[in-house]
Amino acid sequence: MVPRVDASHGPGTPGSGPLPHANMADVAREAGVSIATVSRALRGRPGVGEETSRRIRAVAERLAYVVSPEASHLSRRETGRVAVVVPQLAPWFYATMVGEVVRLLRDAGLDTLLYEVDGPEERGRFVEELPARRKVDAVVLLALPLTPSQRDRLDLLGVRVVVAGGRLRDLPHVEVDDLAVAHTAVDHLVGLGHRDIAMVRTSDTDETPWEADLLRSRGWSERLRHHGLEPREELRVTVEIGPRAGVEAVQRLLALPQRPTAVFAYSDELAAGVVVGAREAGLRVPEDLSVIGVDGHPIAELLDLTTVDQHVAEQAARTVTTVLHLVGRTADGDPVDPAEQVGHAAEPLSVVLDHTLVVRSSTAPPSSAG
Numbered sequence: 001m002v003p004r005v006d007a008s009h010g011p012g013t014p015g016s017g018p019l020p021h022a023n024m025a026d027v028a029r030e031a032g033v034s035i036a037t038v039s040r041a042l043r044g045r046p047g048v049g050e051e052t053s054r055r056i057r058a059v060a061e062r063l064a065y066v067v068s069p070e071a072s073h074l075s076r077r078e079t080g081r082v083a084v085v086v087p088q089l090a091p092w093f094y095a096t097m098v099g100e101v102v103r104l105l106r107d108a109g110l111d112t113l114l115y116e117v118d119g120p121e122e123r124g125r126f127v128e129e130l131p132a133r134r135k136v137d138a139v140v141l142l143a144l145p146l147t148p149s150q151r152d153r154l155d156l157l158g159v160r161v162v163v164a165g166g167r168l169r170d171l172p173h174v175e176v177d178d179l180a181v182a183h184t185a186v187d188h189l190v191g192l193g194h195r196d197i198a199m200v201r202t203s204d205t206d207e208t209p210w211e212a213d214l215l216r217s218r219g220w221s222e223r224l225r226h227h228g229l230e231p232r233e234e235l236r237v238t239v240e241i242g243p244r245a246g247v248e249a250v251q252r253l254l255a256l257p258q259r260p261t262a263v264f265a266y267s268d269e270l271a272a273g274v275v276v277g278a279r280e281a282g283l284r285v286p287e288d289l290s291v292i293g294v295d296g297h298p299i300a301e302l303l304d305l306t307t308v309d310q311h312v313a314e315q316a317a318r319t320v321t322t323v324l325h326l327v328g329r330t331a332d333g334d335p336v337d338p339a340e341q342v343g344h345a346a347e348p349l350s351v352v353l354d355h356t357l358v359v360r361s362s363t364a365p366p367s368s369a370g
Contacts, residue, residue, distance in 0.1 A: 022063040031059045039334045082323060083113045083132035086142040087123065092269060092297050093312060097142050097164060100316030108324055109333030110137075117144070127153045137327045140164055140319060145210045160326040164319040166211045172326065172349035174318045176310045178212045181355050182219025182264070183226075184308050185292050188357060189262045190227045193365045194290060197224065198235040198260035200249040200270055213266060216294070220264055235260055246273020247280065250289075254281055261366040262290040268297035268307050275303060275362065286364035296358070306363040309356040318351050325349070 028038045033052065041048045041056040048056070059065075082105055086094050102112045113136060117126045127150040132139055139157055143165030146154075151168055154161055163173040189197050199220040201213055221231040237252050239245040246265065250273075253260055265271035271293025278289045285291055293300060296309030321331070326349075328336045 022065040024065070026063055027056060027060050027065050030063065031056045036330070036334045036336070040332070043333075078137050078327070079135060080109070081111045081113055081136045082327075083115060083136040083139045084142060085115045085117060085126065085132070085139060085144055087116075087144055088118050089116050091267070092299075093165070093267065093295055094142060096312045097316050097319075100313050101140060101142075101164070101320055104317060104320040104331075105323070107333070108320070108329055108331055110327075110329070124150065130157055133157055133159075138162060138323050140323060141168065143210070143212060160323075162319060162322050162326065164315060167350075172322050174315050174322060174351045174353070176315070176353050176355050178215035179219045181294055181308050181310065182216040183223045184355065184357050185264045185294065186220055186223035186227075188292060188306070188359070188363065189264065189290060190224075190229070192262075192290065192363060194262040195229055195366075196232075196235065196258060196260040197229075197262045197264060198237060198253055199264050199266075200237050200239070200246065200253075200274060201266040202241040202245050202270060203238050216266055232258075244273060244277075246270045246275070247277035250274055250277030250281060254283075260289070262363070263292070265291065265293045268293035268295040268300040268305060271305055271307070271362075272297075272299050272303055275305065286362050287367050290363040290366070292363055296356075300358070300360070304361045306360045307358050309358050311353055311355065314353055318353065322349060322351070 024035050024038050024042075027042075028035045031038065031052075033056065037048055037052070038056055038060075041053040042060060084098060084101055086098055088094050089098065098114065102114070105112055113132060115126060115132065117123045123144070123146065127146065130153070133156070136159060138160040139162070141161065141163045144163075146168065154168070154171075161168075161171050163171050164175070166175050166178075167173040186197065197220075199217060201217060217236065220236070224231045234256055235253070237249045239248045239252075246269075249263075249265075249270075253263070263271070263274050265274055271291050274289075274291050275285050278285050278291070283289050290306075292306045292308070294308045294310060296307055296312060299305070300307040324331060330336060
């Protein structure tokens, strides 16, 4: 039972007039429905009966309540914003993840603050100054490489943190198994008959570890050993990130006394550069050099490039689902009804998605001359 309260001093009883600071909870109380139902009705969302919607709107009008995202966030001591921190925006993986995350957060009524922290100095400055502190309800770290001391400072953010495209300590995360991704790529090439398999990766010019790179590189070497092949360190080529990184990698590989017959590239963009470099050197792909990448980039389909698809859009969607769970919102942006909280709390906070091998014409058995 709701206690009677003097309308001049707080929430009114049925039939009371306008309130100076009416909020959604007041409307829900007077209309006899949940806050989530009020939110859906006043925002024109589906799922509310016509009669109930009319009653809610009548109560809102009587209490002089107007839907205001800013006021709603303040009443719950929320900002209605999520920070997305990304090391780079140019690579397709990051651009796609950011675009999908921002779109889905917007659909849920949340704004985004985007921080690009390119390079070790920018990353260090962000972690040292923590500009997102007290400005957001949650922070999404998109495959952000951090030193151990930088990871420790994340505790000072004072808000919920979700990691996408990797994992940090015991924080909620969404990722693919990058070790298994490398195993899949190597298994495919070995299955075709290749024995001299190179790995091409990029460097950010500093010593900060990138988890996906470490795992894929480790997966390459351990899977070769699994097949009875000793990984040759000269076939693990690291080039500085850039548009012609793959071309440079091929040039270095072709200078070796014993050339590889296949290349496993860290990303599809890098694999595309490998294909270009091979053709510039007069090699045929896949007859002289098989090439496989990782991502599921549209360029892989354009170039008919074999890839391990890591389902980036799905990673983004699951990341946003995790964020919404942590901030107590539905995908429509409604606050989670306390009556539904039990089921809502069951949402997994650590998600490892499957990957898919997509075989195209850039990989084939090695030629007899190889």
